[in-house]
Amino acid sequence: MTLRSVLIANRGEIAVRIIRAAKALGLRTVLAHSVADAGSLAAQLADETVEIGPPAAKKSYLNIDAVVNAAKAAKVDAVHPGYGFLAENADFADAVVAAGIRFVGPSGAAIRLLGDKVMARQAAARAGVPTVPGSEGRVADLDEASAIAARIGFPVMAKAAAGGGGRGIRIVQNADEFARQFPQASSEAAAAFGDGGLYIEKVIERARHVEVQILGDGETVVHCFERECSLQRRRQKVWEEAPAIGLPEDVRARLCDSAVALARSVGYSGAGTVEYLYDDATQQFYFIEVNTRIQVEHPVTEMITGIDLVQEMLRIAAGDKLSVTQDQISIQGHAIECRINAEDPHKAFMPAPGTIETLEVPNGEGIRFDTMLFEGYAVPPFYDSLLGKLIVHGHDRADCLARLRSALDRLVISGIPTTIPLHAALARDPSVKDGRTHTRFLEPWLETDFAQLAGARENA
Amino acid sequence: MSKTEIKSPLPGVFYRKPSPESAPFKNDGDTVSADDVIGLVEVMKSFHEVKAGLSGKAIRFIVDDADAVMAGQPIAEVEA
Numbered sequence: 001m002t003l004r005s006v007l008i009a010n011r012g013e014i015a016v017r018i019i020r021a022a023k024a025l026g027l028r029t030v031l032a033h034s035v036a037d038a039g040s041l042a043a044q045l046a047d048e049t050v051e052i053g054p055p056a057a058k059k060s061y062l063n064i065d066a067v068v069n070a071a072k073a074a075k076v077d078a079v080h081p082g083y084g085f086l087a088e089n090a091d092f093a094d095a096v097v098a099a100g101i102r103f104v105g106p107s108g109a110a111i112r113l114l115g116d117k118v119m120a121r122q123a124a125a126r127a128g129v130p131t132v133p134g135s136e137g138r139v140a141d142l143d144e145a146s147a148i149a150a151r152i153g154f155p156v157m158a159k160a161a162a163g164g165g166g167r168g169i170r171i172v173q174n175a176d177e178f179a180r181q182f183p184q185a186s187s188e189a190a191a192a193f194g195d196g197g198l199y200i201e202k203v204i205e206r207a208r209h210v211e212v213q214i215l216g217d218g219e220t221v222v223h224c225f226e227r228e229c230s231l232q233r234r235r236q237k238v239w240e241e242a243p244a245i246g247l248p249e250d251v252r253a254r255l256c257d258s259a260v261a262l263a264r265s266v267g268y269s270g271a272g273t274v275e276y277l278y279d280d281a282t283q284q285f286y287f288i289e290v291n292t293r294i295q296v297e298h299p300v301t302e303m304i305t306g307i308d309l310v311q312e313m314l315r316i317a318a319g320d321k322l323s324v325t326q327d328q329i330s331i332q333g334h335a336i337e338c339r340i341n342a343e344d345p346h347k348a349f350m351p352a353p354g355t356i357e358t359l360e361v362p363n364g365e366g367i368r369f370d371t372m373l374f375e376g377y378a379v380p381p382f383y384d385s386l387l388g389k390l391i392v393h394g395h396d397r398a399d400c401l402a403r404l405r406s407a408l409d410r411l412v413i414s415g416i417p418t419t420i421p422l423h424a425a426l427a428r429d430p431s432v433k434d435g436r437t438h439t440r441f442l443e444p445w446l447e448t449d450f451a452q453l454a455g456a457r458e459n460a
Numbered sequence: 461m462s463k464t465e466i467k468s469p470l471p472g473v474f475y476r477k478p479s480p481e482s483a484p485f486k487n488d489g490d491t492v493s494a495d496d497v498i499g500l501v502e503v504m505k506s507f508h509e510v511k512a513g514l515s516g517k518a519i520r521f522i523v524d525d526a527d528a529v530m531a532g533q534p535i536a537e538v539e540a
Binding site: 036054055056058191342343351353381382383384385 | 470471472473479481503504505506526528
């Protein structure tokens with residue numbers, strides 16, 4: 001079938017992104033939004049809007065019945081969930097399909113399988129993807145967990161089987177601490193995720209975060225190479241790049257092939273991301289998890305491959321075969337994305353909703369700004385702090401960084417504090433320039449280098 | 461007996477309980493002192509404690525659990 005219409009079950013910059021992609025394909029766009037988002041840019045751009053509930057996400061964007069009823073009432077052919085909210089909720093995917101509507105993403109069964117950290121790890125191992133040393137699956141009790149921890153060596157992580165997005169993880173340094181923390185971690189997981197199941201993994205010190213973009217149509221799976229997201233604060237990505245920095249070609253080939261093998265083994269349909277830890281010292285990569293949705297940082301992949309991932313998702317949902325073959329996908333240059341958040345980097349990243357007074361977006365070759373902002377827009381306090389993503393493409397990484405520094409200097413958002421100064425400092429940092437970063441680089445850097453820069457600025 | 465309002469320092473969603481399964485920080489009628497936590501405000505997915513900021517008797521909440529609040533909006537009153 002051909003799709004004629006799509007309901008966007010999301011908000012913010014990704015809702016804007018999906019509406020634009022859908023319109024480019026000639027689809028009628030319907031935005032499901034909360035009361036707080038009635039005046040949003042996405043609501044202005046969509047052909048139609050449906051209010052689905054009060055500001056609190058639990059009563060609107062996370063309310064499966066409200067979203068499915070909106071989709072039925074609007075008589076759309078498909079629902080695009082974006083990222084976050086219900087994007088990886090298998091029950092939601094099933095409910096959309098049960099209503100006779102296409103879900104823009106994999107099947108509920110695939111989301112359920114890959115969303116369970118333990119089952120996903122087992123699927124990865126079966127597909128020949130290296131996994132971090134640890135338990136084979138959920139551990140039954142403290143005795144079993146302690147034995148595994150002793151075998152793989154401390155430090156180890158106790159991770160909630162139902163967790164994700166960096167939540168539900170505890171790092172433990174020794175056996176005594178492990179015996180104390182294990183029961184607490186289990187009861188916390190039960191409270192947070194409704195499932196107290198835990199698994200154990202070795203901590204890879206000085207790891208980099210690399211992830212492979214995949215696309216599947218249920219029969220064929222291709223990869224669009226990898227991204228690197230090692231700059232993280234509190235396990236949230238801050239700055240992303242494509243391709244990964246200084247990855248040897250043979251490692252890149254094995255990494256990307258392993259992601260395709262895993263996706264193929266489950267008959268994957270849609271866009272997805274297979275995340276890995278990469279150990280520079282040993283050139284080993286280890287599977288972490290699969291995200292069964294479009295990711296925030298997808299534009300860096302689009303910049304280096306020229307593929308519009310959101311349009312491709314919509315075509316796959318329509319039942320089309322992939323529009324590209326693997327040999328048509330190649331890496332052109334280098335791209336970096338900076339997440340611009342409504343947070344004050346000089347005040348412990350305190351979130352700061354409020355009204356945008358001025359917005360000046362740089363233009364120029366290789367510059368893209370994905371945002372929901374406009375002058376006069378009141379950023380609501382109810383949702384995450386992402387305001388936009390500055391994405392810059394260059395011939396190589398050095399060229400990309402030079403363009404990024406210039407673009408950051410010309411990006412002006414006033415009215416509320418933003419993380420632009422953080423990115424401007426990172427873009428000039430020698431360690432970032434040389435690619436000497438890892439997942440635990442940013443937090444100490446903020447305490448030392450960034451704090452010093454801020455101090456110097458105040459004393460100037 | 462004068463009544464004093466306790467205002468939300470931040471815009472966001474106000475919670476009277478530390479977690480959905482827990483008992484409220486304070487019940488109507490409780491006595492509070494300045495350092496007592498009376499609720500949480502969730503702003504952009506991060507949680508911030510709201511302290512009473514003054515001592516008083518017979519606290520009475522004006523907003524419900526999980527209600528949206530604006531910065532400076534009264535969330536409770538006490539008899540000072």
